[in-house]
Amino acid sequence: MNPFLRPLPLKSYEKRLLEKHIPSLKYLSVSKKEKFYKRVAWFKTKKTFSFKSEVVNREEIILLISAAGMLLTLGFRSYKFIRTIRRIVIHPTDYYSRFNKQYHLGEYNPGMKALAFAADTLTEGFEDASDNLNLAIHEFAHALYFETTGKSSWEALRFQWGFRKLKTIHSDEKLMSKLLKDDYFRTYASANSFEFLAVISEHFVETPRDLKSRNHSLYNVLEKMYNISFLKGS
Secondary structure, eight states: OOTTOOOOOOOHHHHHHHHHHOGGGGGSOHHHHHHHHHHHHHHHHHSEEEEOSSOOOHHHHHHHHHHHHHHHTTTOSOOSOTTTOSEEEEESSOEEETTTTEEESEEEETTTTEEEEEHHHHHHHHHOTTSSOOHHHHHHHHHHHHHHTTOOSHHHHHHHHHHHHHHHHHHOHHHHHHHHTTSSSOGGGGSOHHHHHHHHHHHHHHOHHHHHHHOHHHHHHHHHHHTOOOSTTO
């Protein structure tokens, strides 16, 4: 991070773009919303974004990626992903990962401290804010697990407590079968506890009211571990 680069405040059109693609913002207080905008400006200035091939709408993509990370950490004091994210690589579409020798739409590489995204899938994730499919939120949830691992701060311990709760739920076959039976949660949530965290985080951001009505206890775990609510009147 270049200490001489000073973040510029978000422009009005950038704020409008974020409000269009992240409806949950309208439920935030004025102070929380301003804190969010300030952090987005910081992230998009301080992190390194690398584009592969002919990726279009680059500034919008940088803005959306930055917003996803800052939305998940809005309830945290430590929000900069200092330990875990140095570089963000954006491919035009699905790409071959040298890390695990497979094609991907997105991934977090803890060893390289890097996030990678397919631009087309990433932007699609913000087009429909109620389908619980948001690649950026998904991968930042993975990164946040590693960011909080081994830290002794209260918010890191709180997040890891929440992850252990989710891990216990994921290991309960009967409970997982019940969660998946009505197709609200996609089956990928059952892959492992890390994917369960990431998928459930997408629901928490995009359809918090539905999540709370379907499983109040699961919603409460997420609200506590992220220390924020995206519900009206919260």
